[in-house]
Amino acid sequence: MDALLAETDLPELAAARVGHELRRLRSTSDRWRRRGQELAALFSSARELAQLRDVDELLGRLVERAHDLVGTDVTYLSEFDADSQELRVRTTLGTVAPSFLGLRVPPGMGLASQVVEGRRPSWTSRYTTMTQVPHDSAIDAAVAAEGLVSLLGVPLLAGDEVIGVLFAANRVEHAFSPDEVSLLSAFADHAAIVLQTARLLARTQESADETRRAYGELARHVEAMERASEVHSDLTSLVLQGGEAPDVATALGRALRCDVELLDTGRLDPSLADAVDRSRRSGRCASAGDGSYAVAVLAGPALLGALLLTQGELEFGPVELRTAERAAQITALLKLKQDAMIEAEQRVRGDLLADMLSDDADRRAGLATRARAxxxxxxxxxxxxxxxxxxxxxxxxxxxxxxxxxxxxxxxxxxxxxxxxxxxxxxxxxxxxxxxxxxxxxxxxxxxxxxxxxxxxxxxxxxxxxxxxxxxxxxxxxxxxxxxxxxxxxxxxGPGEARVATYVRRVLGPVLDWDAEHAGKLLPTLAAYLAHRMSPVATARVLHLHKNTVLQRLERAAELLGADWQEPDRLFRITVAVRLVQLTKGP
Structure with missing residues (x-):
């Protein structure tokens, strides 16, 4: 350009002026071309972001695109919590310190709070010298660990609501130009709209999913209530038509499409016994493992049995379990009715047994005829x-x-x-x-x-x-x-056992009297002596006595029983009498 101006005949002052204007136009053209490229990239990013629906994925892509547009060392996005008024770093790119992600910024602290409160961009070329807002020690430590020096923050606005702050930061001192601030702000405006839309769509989807779940749950509940009504009708018919307890299990299994077994109290293995015991205490169904439930059949505190439900094609819910509990009550009612009939019948049989064991000839009259009846x-x-x-x-x-x-x-x-x-x-x-x-x-x-x-x-x-x-x-x-x-x-x-006491008294009377008067131990010593083959040593060992003590007691027994007490016939009768005394006293 300067060579071309030198070839013209323009005065030097005019040529200088023309050169200045040409350079200004070139600079302007370059700036607008760069601006056009930035806007093209901005709109391209906006179109790409608008296609995303997952909020977490969108946040990551927002930071990635902002990083590419501005070209700073670090880019990160902090999400604003309207309830706590805190900002929390959600997504980063270019960071090296693990503590930076998830960093929380308390209200009124740091550059981020200045952006939120003012709802406009804020920046600093050197963070450590920034004095416009208070510093927080935790934030300062995280910024220092990351090595950040200059920071630019722009708000993500949805109407008047701040939903977050987008940051671009360098690890060197840098004065952010108006074009850089404008570009990041424009991107943040697009990003805020896309992010807000994605959030609304996510909430809408969640609401739709919740509505579908609610309708599904309502349909299942209505179906369960219809089954419960069917069971109630069947059980009512059973009671009115004289049904029996096993019929309840059949009706319940048919309605709940599962296996139902009526258990007697004597047919419970340890695991089932534990489940029935828990049901007995709570009055509710109790899990018996493997998708099975047990419910106790109670009449007051008395356990009459249990219903065991093994889950089939139908998943057990609260309505099904309550239905089983009502069925257990009907089962108890029918069992009580059945037991009352059996009780009446067996009471007659019990009376028959009493008559069979009676000494009264009149009561035994016609036993065979009454029994056949x-x-x-x-x-x-x-x-x-x-x-x-x-x-x-x-x-x-x-x-x-x-x-x-x-x-x-x-x-x-x-x-x-x-x-x-x-x-x-x-x-x-x-x-x-x-x-x-x-x-x-x-x-x-x-x-x-x-x-x-x-x-x-x-x-x-x-x-x-x-x-x-x-x-x-x-x-x-x-x-x-x-x-x-x-x-x-x-x-x-057996009969006539009063003679046993007479026999014992006649054989061992003197020994029994001696023990009663002297609190002696002659009888236990005799019992141990006879039980251990008449060995004084073994007797002393088992009674924890000295051998001489045992011998002294045996001498006293000989004085009371007579010198011939160890003769075969006397010894046999004494041994029987001692054993009878022990059996009479019990173990």
């Missing part, structure tokens, strides 16, 4: 089982045994059951197993066979009762035995 053939009964359980559990034991069909009842503080088993050992084991499942406490059962119900039965029941009384003294608390297995004891403690 109840469906019982006395000539088929072969075993009697006497059961010892705590008094508060006898009713449960009787209820459990009544399912076997034979005469069952309480007699002389024991439970007595008659069965057709010809083997009293088998009968005792079956009765013991049935009662143990029902009462869940130690149970003693003694079986005895009999040939004729009218006469032999009473004697065998008395013998079995005597055996039950003596078993705890022998260290037995939970077992099933027969009378024949303990025949010597039943013979001694």
């Amino acid at each position: 109840r469906g019982i053939r006395l000539d088929e009964l072969r075993s009697a089982v006497v059961v010892s359980v705590p008094a508060e559990r006898r009713r449960e034991a009787v209820r459990a045994l009544r399912r076997n069909g034979g005469p069952v009842g309480e007699h002389a503080d024991r439970v007595v059951a008659l069965t057709a088993d010809p083997d009293p050992g088998v009968a005792g084991a079956r009765v013991h197993a049935t009662v143990s499942r029902a009462v869940r406490v130690p149970v003693l059962a003694v079986g005895a066979g009999f040939a004729e119900a009218a006469g032999d039965l009473r004697g065998q029941v008395e013998a079995a009762s005597a055996c039950v009384r003596i078993l705890p003294s022998l260290g037995l608390s939970d077992t099933a035995v027969t009378v024949d297995e303990y025949l010597p004891y039943t013979a001694l403690f």
Whole structure:
């Protein structure tokens, strides 16, 4: 250009003026061309950003495009929280310090707060010397760790609302030009609109999704209520038409499209027993694992059974579980009705058993006829089982045994059951197993066979009762035995056992009197001596005494019993008497 001007005939002053204007026009042209490129990039970025819908992805792309447009070392975006009035760094590009992302700017602190409060761009060529706003030590530490020196912040505005601040920063001192501020501000204006739109679309989508979920939940609830209404109608019909408890499980399973099992209290494994116990305490369905639920069938505090629901094609929700709980109540009602009928029937059978064991001939009259009226053939009964359980559990034991069909009842503080088993050992084991499942406490059962119900039965029941009384003294608390297995004891403690006390008194009277008057230990010493093969050394060891002490006590016993007390016949009778005293006192 200067060469061309030199070839003209223009005066020097005019040529200089023309050259100045030409250079100004070129500078202006370059600036407008650069401005056009920036605007093209700006509009291109705006179009690209407008296509994004995911807010997190959009924030990242905003920072990336701003970084490309302005060309600073670091670009980041802080999101404004209208509730706390804080700014939090959401997205960065060009940072190296991990603590910078997520940095929180308290209200009124730093350059960011100046941008928010003024709703206009703010910048500083050297952050450390900025005095327009207060500094925060945490922010200063993060800026220093990142090595930032000059910062430019422009607001992201949606109407009058500030939704964030876009920052461009350099690690060297830099005076931001008006063009740089204008370019970043223009980009921020576009970005704010796009970001606000994306947020609104995201909220709209969330609302739509929530609406669909609500409609789906409403539809499921309506369907569940219809099923509950169907079950309620079926259960009402069952009650009115005389249905039974198992029919409830069938109706519930059909409505909920799942497997439902009615469990007896004696058919619960440990895991189910725990779930039923939790349901019993809460009155609600309790999880039994693997998608199954158990609900206790209760009549007041009494546990009558449980419903076990195994989930099928239909997922269990609150309505389904409440339906199961109502079904359990109907089951309890039907079981009570059924039990009342059985109770009435079995009460008659219990009275029949009492008549069979009575000494009154009038009560025994016509036993066979009355038994046949109840469906019982006395000539088929072969075993009697006497059961010892705590008094508060006898009713449960009787209820459990009544399912076997034979005469069952309480007699002389024991439970007595008659069965057709010809083997009293088998009968005792079956009765013991049935009662143990029902009462869940130690149970003693003694079986005895009999040939004729009218006469032999009473004697065998008395013998079995005597055996039950003596078993705890022998260290037995939970077992099933027969009378024949303990025949010597039943013979001694059977009918007429008052003679036993007379026998013991006649054989051991002097020893018993000595112990009573002197608080002595002669009888325990005799028992230990006889139990350990008449060895003074073994007796002393078991009683934790010196051998001489044992010998002295034995000498005293010899004085009281007579010098011939160790003769075979005397020794046998003394041994039996000592053992009888021990059994009478119990374990």
